[in-house]
Amino acid sequence: MLKRKLGATDMNVSVVGFGGIPIQGVPPEEADRILRRAIERGINFFDSARGYTNSEEKIGHALEGVRDRIFLSTKSLSRKAPKLAAEIETSLRSLRTERIDLYQIHSVASLDDLERVLSPGGAYDVLVDARAAGKIRWLGITSHSREVMLKAIETGRFDTVQFPFNPIETEWEESVIPAARKAGVGTICMKPLAGGALVNRELALRFELTRGMDVVIPGMDSVAQVEENAAVGEKVIPPGENELARLEAERARWGETFCRRCGYCMPCPNGLNIPFLFLIDGYYTRYELKDWALSRLAGLDKKFGDCEACGECLEKCPYKLAIPDMMKAAAKRVI
Numbered sequence: 001m002l003k004r005k006l007g008a009t010d011m012n013v014s015v016v017g018f019g020g021i022p023i024q025g026v027p028p029e030e031a032d033r034i035l036r037r038a039i040e041r042g043i044n045f046f047d048s049a050r051g052y053t054n055s056e057e058k059i060g061h062a063l064e065g066v067r068d069r070i071f072l073s074t075k076s077l078s079r080k081a082p083k084l085a086a087e088i089e090t091s092l093r094s095l096r097t098e099r100i101d102l103y104q105i106h107s108v109a110s111l112d113d114l115e116r117v118l119s120p121g122g123a124y125d126v127l128v129d130a131r132a133a134g135k136i137r138w139l140g141i142t143s144h145s146r147e148v149m150l151k152a153i154e155t156g157r158f159d160t161v162q163f164p165f166n167p168i169e170t171e172w173e174e175s176v177i178p179a180a181r182k183a184g185v186g187t188i189c190m191k192p193l194a195g196g197a198l199v200n201r202e203l204a205l206r207f208e209l210t211r212g213m214d215v216v217i218p219g220m221d222s223v224a225q226v227e228e229n230a231a232v233g234e235k236v237i238p239p240g241e242n243e244l245a246r247l248e249a250e251r252a253r254w255g256e257t258f259c260r261r262c263g264y265c266m267p268c269p270n271g272l273n274i275p276f277l278f279l280i281d282g283y284y285t286r287y288e289l290k291d292w293a294l295s296r297l298a299g300l301d302k303k304f305g306d307c308e309a310c311g312e313c314l315e316k317c318p319y320k321l322a323i324p325d326m327m328k329a330a331a332k333r334v335i
């Protein structure tokens with residue numbers, strides 16, 4: 001497995017890391033088998049989140065005996081200081097470790113949200129305190145918004161950035177990836193298979209790893225997926241001309257129906273959380289996480305069927321997605 005330094009950190013990570021979302025739905029013994037096989041295949045970077053239900057616990061359980069050989073990364077959605085401090089303690093317990101290698105502020109949605117995170121006494125200061133106390137080593141941020149990522153890089157306060165980059169979501173190449181590389185900020189590629197939309201796993205990972213991403217973190221819920229992903233990391237070859245043409249065709253096919261979760265369409269006057277609803281739809285239809293998707297949907301006041309097709313979001317979506325039609329189709333699929 002090839003390894004790379006993650007930005008300017010001292011973490012020499014396997015180019016293929018382990019994304020911790022799908023492992024939530026796997027029975028515990030099988031999760032152990034999958035995670036241990038990942039280690040055997042040279043994967044040494046494991047990314048989870050407080051929001052991924054039992055993912056941290058499963059990773060902590062399976063990897064306890066090899067802690068010194070791996071890098072643990074997790075994140076929290078919490079923006080309030082006491083809550084985030086408590087979340088870090090929970091992550092430490094769940095991951096069965098005394099120190100987490102990378103802790104990220106999860107899913108920063110807007111510049112206002114970033115400002116809150118960075119304000120005195122805010123979430124960022126909690127991470128700094130945790131680092132001073134030896135509980136975490138490096139500080140990161142995740143977002144689906146390019147403005148947020150650019151600003152976060154510009155502040156010089158984050159060691160890594162994690163965002164969705166794949167052959168469908170290539171917009172990040174214009175400014176974010178070059179800015180991160182110039183600043184020595186590590187680039188972590190979430191959603192390398194576009195939330196299950198891309199079926200040629202090997203080609204997608206090769207694309208991302210040769211376009212400026214330090215590490216890709218596909219989610220894995222079977223040993224077969226571990227084998228397939230790990231094989232890519234042994235020899236990373238840039239896609240050839242024909243392969244790029246195939247990816248371009250995929251991009252064109254999905255371009256008008258794939259939500260990038262950028263949030264530009266918000267707010268919806270009718271109270272729908274448009275990007276989150278499409279995220280739920282993706283997990284319901286493309287991943288084997290139907291229960292998880294339904295539990296998230298149950299927590300929302302407004303669901304797919306509540307779209308009144310007012311059309312206000314249409315002109316705000318830079319990707320020209322037919323949002324009301326997509327809501328209607330999702331309402332039929334998911335509920």
Ligand code: SF4
Pocket residue numbers: 258259260261262263264265266274275278316317318319320321323
């Ligand atoms: S619907 Fe369009 S604007 Fe809204 S989050 Fe998705 S891609 Fe962005």
Ligand code: SF4
Pocket residue numbers: 267268269270271272274306307308309310311312313314323324327
């Ligand atoms: S069309 Fe539907 S999702 Fe879009 S703004 Fe109107 S109610 Fe909200």
